[in-house]
Amino acid sequence: MKKQLTILTGILIALLFSFSSCQEMMVGPEVDNSNETNFRQMWEKFDSHYGLFLVKNIDWNKVYASHLPMAKAAKTDAELFSVLSSAVHILDDKHINIYTNSPALTDYNSGLNGHIPAQEDFDFKVVREKYLTEYHEETEDFIYGKLTPEIGYIHIESFHGEFSFYEKNMEKAITALSSTKGIIFDIRNHKGGSDLVSRHVAGRFASSKKLFMTSKKRNGPRHDQFEAPINWYVEPTGKSQYTKPVILLTTSTTISAGETFTFAMRENDNVTHIGTKTAGAFSDVIAQQLPNGWIITVGVGDYRGSDSKSYEGVGITPKIISENMKADVLKGVDKTLELALRRMD
Template sequence: MKNLTDKNSLRFLRLVILMLFISMFSSCNDLMLGEEPNNTPNDNFEILWKEFDRMYALFEVKNIDWDQLYAIYKPKVNNNMSGDELFDVISEMLAELNDGHVWMIKPDPGFRRFDSGPVYPEGDFDLELVRSKLKAEFSIGDSQDPDVIYGKFDGEIGYIYLENLGLTPAFYREALEHILPFMKDTKGLIFDARGIEGGYDRSSQEVAGFFTKESKLYMTSRFKNGPAHQDFGPAIEWRTTPNLDIFYTKPIKLLTNRHTGSAGETFVLAMKTMGHVLVMGDSTYGAFSDNPKRELPNGWIYAISTGDFRDAAGVSFEGIGIPPHELVKNSPEEIQSGKDKVLEMAIEALKLL
């Protein structure tokens, strides 16, 4: 996804280097097992289009005619064009998908990256502003860049912030087993999911399990398993998994914004099944699917969304985002002036309980 934090950017760079390393061996294996594809603009375009035709899971959800896009963009490709010109044409075609989990990288020389999904303005959330308002604050992880921040605003209102959901379920289980006893005397809790850009769906499921005593269906996922656009495997049901030893079921305000994405969104789906949780803020980003990576003969790396994720009612929020129960937006100007309206409204609502 776009607009990664510095820490996530470093993780992403490491991932790209790892993928490039793996791809070198994959290419060697391809050479040994079969004929290497031609490395021309026409061939690279054809390979990418056919891979999306075979693997992309969201043509129906997004009402996209992939054949029509081929007819539009293929005539723009010729074997005399430069790599940058080809990159521009493919980027235009992938932009039609409006999918935050679809991206393409042209490695050095002349590094370029394209992201298909929408770009939302930043500046509506500042973690340091939140931290300045906490009366008691603790953290888990690197002291300079913690993975978890928690505390209280006035002794009555608790606060939990996760940087992402990219660590193991066991990490979050241990963290919440430590945090929730600290919250036992609070009237309510603010769970800040603004800016959670991704991670593991199993980790989001683990975290949600600490805030319910019931197992409820909150999501289904199914994945492409054949070449036709309608070829999918059976639906996988995702249910909340209650932790009945330690849990918090007092009123919770769950804060979201347009930078809450991927595993952050599947976490929101789980939390929205709970009657004591009210989601406040802006809609989420709208990118749910898993996105395996592929490589073209020219060495470009791209990601394809291969899963169809829906809420318990069968609704897809791909490209749209999950709407909050209560729509409240901060402006960058408010944040710069030291006012986090979303947070302040959540605190005041919990104080009135």
């Protein structure tokens, strides 16, 4: 998820707990908390803000017509959750969530049957214990080191946090690995974060300025109303750039700002992309609390690659496909990493 979601969700959850602790002290107008109202408010929030109806060719009015009767007929929270989940599942968007704040109900993540499965084709513990010969951990999400005396390695799990953190630690990593003949940059479990960070980090490997992405956000009630597009360029950043060969590793769990980073890195002439295609969920999101306290997240943007194509719901396909098998990972073998090492020879 993008940083905006993290902040908004935190605020909403804080408000929710505040309300729960103070509700006996406060008296006000009764809120319409019917299942119908909760469905309508969710549908309306998507109708007015979601940025991908046209990209995905979704008839949202048809979804309303088919699901409103089901919402009216719902008798329990579980039945309402099923109706709301069914409606947003049609969008096939991994940035959509329904947080129920209920121990009796699960939360919902759109795509992949509504849930994010455990990653089986990558385990950083295998890389750390079986392959790294040098290892420096700035945080659990930011690690760099060496696989051999000549091959460097960087593993970043997210771009959440302050811009200055990545600026400072990328300088450390690039300096430490400057004498290597190549670097493997591993984002196979990247959770997203800030696009500004992804652009800066990719710029440490750039030798020229290139367009890598355009983005635009909904700003009106019609599904085709957007702000003017923003052009995103990758260009040299930091004190120096690493322009020797770099291999970028991704999987289907590489999401959001990890994917915009992939867009940027692929524009650098020295980068080769290996692994499996990314998650296909790029947009910034906003969050809203429904009358019953549940929180929904809504993607508001339309992000495109430098080729002007949308990769939402599709993902970015690597130049070289390589997928680890669960059985190999359990045995401590990372065949995709081994392929990348061979490519560096």
